[in-house]
Amino acid sequence: MQEKQLPLAALPRLPKAPTGIEGLDEITEGGLPLGRPTLVCGSAGCGKTLMAIEFLVRGVEEFGEPGVLMTFEETADELADNVASLGFDLRQLQADKRLRLDHVHIDRSEIEEAGEYDLDGLFIRLGYAIDSIGAKRVVLDTVEALFSGFDNQAVLRSEIRRLFRWLKDKGVTTIITAERGEGTLTRQGLEEYVSDCVILLDNRVIDQITTRRLRIVKYRGSTHGTNEYPYLISEDGFSVLPVTSLKLEHAVSDEVISSGVPGLDEMFARRGWYRGSSVLLTGTAGTAKTTLAAAFALETCRRGERCLYFAFEESPAQLLRNMRSVGFDLQPYLDQGLLRIDSSRPTLNGLERHLVTLHRVVAEFKPQAVIIDPISNLISVGSISEVRSMLTRMIDFLKINNVTALFTALISNRNGQLEMAEEGVSSLVDTWISVRDLEGIGERNRGLSILKSRGMAHSNQVREFIMTGTGVHLLDVIIGPAGIITGAGRLTQRIQEEAQRVVQQHESDRRDRDLERKRRMLEATITNLRADFETVEDELRRISHEELTRGTALREGRTALTQGLSADYLASQPNTQL
C-alpha cells in the first residue's frame, strides 16, 4: 500500500508509457511497460475494452502517440458508437490518421482448414496498420477470439507467442485483453505468453451493488501497487482510485473560518474552525444536522466562497424550501453560482462512484468548502470497512486541496454499540460536534457540544439551541440546582426568577418607604426639638433681659443717689461707669 521510497538509482529504470488513465499511472508508478505487451484480463463487462481504448485515445490526445486498435469482436462502427458516450471520437481520430481501427472478422463457418498455415496475414495486417500511421500503441481486443476461429491449437498458440514477440520487437506498447477463465487469469492461458505486465479487472456484486476492482498481478521489472484498487467507468472514462497511500504531507492553514452560527463560533477559542479542516457533525434523527450544515454553507457563500453541498437525503428544491423555514435563503447563492447542490441517493452508485463524482465536481467547481450530508447513508452502499476506506480517501483528498469539509452523520442513541461514525471517522476528522436530544420530562430539546477540536481550545458545555425563523440560536447556559437546564425547565426557571425579582422589587420598595417614613418622623422630631429649644431660648433670653433691665434700673437708682452726693465729681468724669 505504501509507496516505497526507492533510492535514486543510477541505473536506468524501466521505461514506461503513461496511460493517461486517472489513477492507473500512479499505481503502476508511471504507466505500462514501454514497448512491451500488457495483458488486461477480466470477466465480461468489467471494462477491458474501454480501458484499452482509453489507453489509445489518451495516447493520441495527451502524448501524441498514434495507436492501432485491432478488434476481434466488435466492428469499428460499433466501437466508435460505444465509446462516443465517453467523449472519445474515434472517427475523427481515424480521419486525422492518428488512430487506426481494424476489425478482424472471424467466422468459423466460413473457414475451412486444408493443410498447414500460419497467421502471417494477421501480422501483415497489423504491421501495415502500425506502419501506416507510425503507431506507438496497439490494442488487441480480444485476441482469444482467434481460438474460436481456428482448429489447430498448436499452430495458434505458437503463432500467438510469435505475435507477442513480434510486437515487442516492433517496440509498440500493447494492451491485449482477455476473458477471465475458471481458476485462471485467462481462459486460454494467455498469461503464459505475456510476461511483462498483467492487470486483472474484477467486477463483483455484493448486496446488489457492483464494485469494480483492479489489481496488478505482475509487473516485471518494476515496483507497483499491489492492492486491489477500486475503479470505475464514468462519463469521463476509466478511473482508478489509489488514494489510500496518502503521506499526510498536506499544508495546513492557520486561518479560522466561521461555522455560520455565532453562538457555536463562540464555543471555540478562536471563534470557528480552521480552514481546510474536516468537521464531523453527528447526531440522532431530527437534531438539526442539516440545518447546521446549511448555516455553514450559507456562511461560506456569504464570504464569497464556493460551497459544494452533497445531499444524500434531500433534493435541492426540498433543501432550499426547508432551509427557508429557518431563515436561510440559499437561492441567491445558487443563482450566483457560489453554491452547488448535488443530490443523489447513495444507492444510486457504488461508493467509488460517489468518490469519483466528488473528485470530479471538486476539480471542476473548485469549492472552498464541501458538505456531505450525511455520510452515514453511504453505509447502505458498502460494508463499514469499505465506507471507512472511502471516507479516508475523501477526507484526504479534500485536505490536500485545502477544502474545508463538513460531514454530517446520523447516529443512533438507542443501542450502546459503537457507530460507524464514532469508530471509523472520528479519528479522521479534526473537529467533532455532537448534537443530541436532551429528553426531559415530556419534551425534547436540542443540545450541542464539541467533542473534539484539534488545535483549539473549546467549550465543554452542552448548549441548548433553538431554530427560529432567523436561524439557529444558541441559548445562554442556565445552570439550575441539578446542572444545565433546558426547554420547559429553562422557562420555569426563568418564570421563577421573574417572580423572585418582583418580590424583591416589592421588598425593596417597602424598604424605601420605611426609610422615608423614618426620615419624616425624624424630621418631625427634629422640628419639635427645635421648637422646644426655641422656647427655652426665649425664656432664657427673657430672663437675661430682665436681669439686665433690673441691673440698669438698680444702677440708675444708685446713680441718682450718688448724684445727689457728688454731682460735680461724677460730672467731671462722664465716661467712667461702674
Next chain:
Amino acid sequence: MMEIEEQLLATPLPGPGETWELRLYVAGQTAKSIAALTNLRRYCEQHVPGKYQLEVIDLLQHPQLAEGDQILAIPTVVRKMPEPIRRVIGDLSNEERVLVGLDLRPTHL
C-alpha cells in the same frame, strides 16, 4: 496491382453463377504458398476447367489488401464467386476439404 495474375479463361464464356472467382493470398514465396498455388491450380483444372479465375495476391507487396478480405491465416484462398464467400486456409494439401470448402463442383455436370 497483382503480382501474379493468371486468368485462365475457357473458350466458351461460362454462364452466370458458373464462374469460380478465386483469390489466393500468400506472403512471399514460401513453401506453403507455392504448395497452395500448385494444389489450387490442379484442383481447378481437374474440376472446373476453364470456368475459373485465379488471382494470387502477395501480401508482402500489398499489405493493405489483407483487411478487405479479412485475411488472417496464410495461405488463404477466398472464393469470391459464386456467393457466398468461402475461405479455405492452409497449403491446400487436403484435397477433399478444399473441394468441400470451395464447393468446386460445377452444377451442370
